[in-house]
Amino acid sequence: xxxxxxQLIQKANAVCKGNLMETLSIEFVDATENSIVAKMPVxxxxxQPDGVLHGGATLALAETVGSFAAHFFLDTxxxxxxxxxxxxxxxxxxxxxxxxxxxxCQHKGRTTQIFSIRVTNENEELISLCKLTTIRxxx
Numbered sequence: 071x072x073x074x075x076x077q078l079i080q081k082a083n084a085v086c087k088g089n090l091m092e093t094l095s096i097e098f099v100d101a102t103e104n105s106i107v108a109k110m111p112v113x114x115x116x117x118q119p120d121g122v123l124h125g126g127a128t129l130a131l132a133e134t135v136g137s138f139a140a141h142f143f144l145d146t147x148x149x150x151x152x153x154x155x156x157x158x159x160x161x162x163x164x165x166x167x168x169x170x171x172x173x174x175c176q177h178k179g180r181t182t183q184i185f186s187i188r189v190t191n192e193n194e195e196l197i198s199l200c201k202l203t204t205i206r207x208x209x
Contacts, residue, residue, distance in 0.1 A: 105174045108135045123164040136185040136202035139173040155203040
């Protein structure tokens with residue numbers, strides 16, 4: 071990791087102001103050599119009409135944490151990273167509390183990368199299993 075754990079978390083949270091991450095109250099909370107973790111509160115602002123967490127909000131969290139993983143764990147000095155595909159299997163509904171997304175790189179290709187993102191609740195139960203594919207393009 072090119073940053074300490076604390077620096078990485080601080081840097082990630084600093085760019086979450088004035089954008090979708092702030093709107094959804096996404097906060098980065100942990101990082102290791104191979105993963106980064108963010109949390110998001112489950113409140114009515116991220117509900118479907120029937121009062122449970124909206125899958126789109128889950129995907130926004132997953133893409134956020136996966137994209138940050140790409141930026142922090144890949145060479146981005148001469149490249150820009152963009153998400154090109156995201157998919158999810160939603161396993162369990164959530165009505166309150168927090169969900170946590172943990173991104174890990176599964177493939178670090180020169181052009182494309184694949185990240186797996188596990189979304190869990192506060193009891194570490196699997197909520198969604200997501201996959202993000204990114205592309206690295208010259209600046």
